[in-house]
Amino acid sequence: MTRTEQFLMRRQKRIKLSEIAKYIGCSIALLSKYENNLVAMESIKVRKYKEYILNN
Template sequence: MTKLELFILRRSKNIKLREIADYLHCSVSLISRFENGKRHMNDERVKKYKDFIINY
């Protein structure tokens, strides 16, 4: 899945940035910047991000 597809899926499931940030132990701004292409996350965190959204 692309970053855009994950963003759309997150929005369709009404998952808040705060929920993902709490799960990943990071800031809301990091998740927001990642989704907007302004920041990168390490591979492990990206995998957890994807798993959280897909399995929510």
């Protein structure tokens, strides 16, 4: 699943970045930059990001 697909799925499910940030333990800004392909995140955070979107 690409970042764009993840982003679209998150928006479709109406999941806010603040919810995911709290779950992962990172900042909203980091998630926003990740979705816009400006930064890379640690693999464990990416896994938790995908997990949250798929399970909620």
